[in-house]
Amino acid sequence: MMTPAGTLLAATDLRKAFGTTKALDGAEFSIHPGEVVAVMGPSGSGKSTLLHCLAGIVPPDSGSITYAGRELTSLNDAERSALRRTEFGFVFQFGQLVPELTCVENVALPLRLTGVKRKEAERTALHWMEQLQVEELVAKRPGEISGGQGQRVAVARALVTAPRVIFADEPTGALDSLNGELVMQLLTEAARSANAAVVLVTHETRVAAYSDREIVVRDGKSRDMERIV
Amino acid sequence: MPQSPEGIRPAIYTLSVYTQCRVADMSIGHTLLGLLEAGPRHGYDLKRTFDEKFGHDRPLAYGQVYSTMSRLLKNGLVEVDGVESGGGPERKRYAITDAGITDVGAWLSQPEKPEPYLHSTLYTKVVLALLTGRRADELLDTQRAEHLRLMRILTQRKRKGDIADQLVCDHALFHLEADLRWLELTAARLDQLAREVRR
Ligand SMILES: Nc1ncnc2c1ncn2[C@@H]1O[C@H](COP(=O)(O)OP(=O)(O)OP(=O)(O)O)[C@@H](O)[C@H]1O
Numbered sequence: 001m002m003t004p005a006g007t008l009l010a011a012t013d014l015r016k017a018f019g020t021t022k023a024l025d026g027a028e029f030s031i032h033p034g035e036v037v038a039v040m041g042p043s044g045s046g047k048s049t050l051l052h053c054l055a056g057i058v059p060p061d062s063g064s065i066t067y068a069g070r071e072l073t074s075l076n077d078a079e080r081s082a083l084r085r086t087e088f089g090f091v092f093q094f095g096q097l098v099p100e101l102t103c104v105e106n107v108a109l110p111l112r113l114t115g116v117k118r119k120e121a122e123r124t125a126l127h128w129m130e131q132l133q134v135e136e137l138v139a140k141r142p143g144e145i146s147g148g149q150g151q152r153v154a155v156a157r158a159l160v161t162a163p164r165v166i167f168a169d170e171p172t173g174a175l176d177s178l179n180g181e182l183v184m185q186l187l188t189e190a191a192r193s194a195n196a197a198v199v200l201v202t203h204e205t206r207v208a209a210y211s212d213r214e215i216v217v218r219d220g221k222s223r224d225m226e227r228i229v
Numbered sequence: 230m231p232q233s234p235e236g237i238r239p240a241i242y243t244l245s246v247y248t249q250c251r252v253a254d255m256s257i258g259h260t261l262l263g264l265l266e267a268g269p270r271h272g273y274d275l276k277r278t279f280d281e282k283f284g285h286d287r288p289l290a291y292g293q294v295y296s297t298m299s300r301l302l303k304n305g306l307v308e309v310d311g312v313e314s315g316g317g318p319e320r321k322r323y324a325i326t327d328a329g330i331t332d333v334g335a336w337l338s339q340p341e342k343p344e345p346y347l348h349s350t351l352y353t354k355v356v357l358a359l360l361t362g363r364r365a366d367e368l369l370d371t372q373r374a375e376h377l378r379l380m381r382i383l384t385q386r387k388r389k390g391d392i393a394d395q396l397v398c399d400h401a402l403f404h405l406e407a408d409l410r411w412l413e414l415t416a417a418r419l420d421q422l423a424r425e426v427r428r
């Protein structure tokens with residue numbers, strides 16, 4: 001399959017149905033290293049499904065997804081989950097931190113899962129918590145911190161493995177304006193300085209304004225607004 | 230905010246417009262008066278402080294300071310507190326009067342009239358799109374893309390700017406977002422209405 005030069009992650013003609021619901025109906029996507037792409041569109045249009053397919057969480061019924069030249073749909077489950085652990089980072093709207101672990105243990109978790117020793121994993125975790133300005137929360141558990149703080153801890157966790165793609169599904173959805181801005185600023189700055197790509201699902205235009213360009217998903221089809229306008 | 234009979238085009242949300250709107254012409258008097266409430270100042274000092282705090286891209290002209298001060302003098306809101314040797318109007322030191330303090334207080338406690346930022350043309354377009362069987366959602370996407378173009382510039386400027394820049398940009402960003410949300414809701418409602426009418 002042909003992908004534009006320099007593309008890190010690309011999908012063509014993605015289709016995914018849940019029963020009779022066509023969640024994706026020929027969607028396209030592409031992103032370059034260091035690029036932030038906003039995915040917009042009405043509720044139920046297929047944004048999260050697109051993100052899940054791109055991240056190898058949900059297999060599409062048909063279509064092609066290439067990541068760094070590899071066809072994602074032809075990998076087996078073990079290969080796909082290895083890819084997710086080492087190359088991808090995730091931020092969701094809520095409920096992503098493990099309540100039994102402290103914040104620093106939460107942030108270090110993706111590294112621990114790839115076999116990094118505790119001390120080293122927590123040292124890297126602390127670095128990212130400092131970047132996200134939540135280093136004072138290291139010893140607290142998720143139940144003892146605010147929603148905005150928790151979201152910044154989650155962003156630190158998404159960045160801790162130095163992923164090449166960060167998937168963020170409504171990362172500011174549960175936050176007030178000030179915390180939303182802070183999360184977006186820190187997320188995009190950290191991603192740009194690490195040359196990571198960000199797939200940012202959001203319905204808020206102010207949040208999308210942190211992106212380099214946007215695509216719009218409607219009825220499972222995507223529109224690349226850069227090519228249209 | 231300037232207004233035309235047709236309403237306001239999104240293009241009007243340009244950086245220069247917003248910077249110029251930081252202190253609208255009519256409130257320069259109140260702003261200078263407010264600065265004087267903090268303590269007496271010479272004309273040149275007033276201008277410098279105003280420019281520093283509010284003038285960024287459009288400094289006050291000296292002439293504007295003098296004409297404003299003579300109006301405030303005439304209305305008894307300020308008084309001359311001393312004149313530095315060397316003469317010239319910029320050498321006058323002004324102090325606020327009790328009436329001036331009352332005036333500043335009244336201005337600050339008065340809410341600003343909410344501006345109709347939105348544009349009847351957008352509404353007209355949505356209605357026309359639906360009436361002619363075109364897709365209002367595509368019109369919305371295109372408009373959003375246009376808004377986003379400016380919103381990205383404002384967001385970047387906010388990142389680099391000082392706190393005053395951030396506040397000005399945030400104001401513009403929230404208004405631009407409000408325009409789009411209104412448009413989206415309008416399109417959804419009209420779509421619904423159009424369906425019901427057709428049934
Ligand atoms: N696991 C599932 N089982 C059944 N239907 C699903 C499932 N996931 C998504 N869908 C359906 O697929 C469509 C697209 O859903 P998706 O979650 O991708 O939308 P979205 O654009 O993310 O919406 P929102 O903005 O509300 O999050 C919807 O109609 C939804 O009901």
Ligand SMILES: [Mg+2]
Nearest residue numbers: 047048049169
């Ligand atoms: Mg969703």
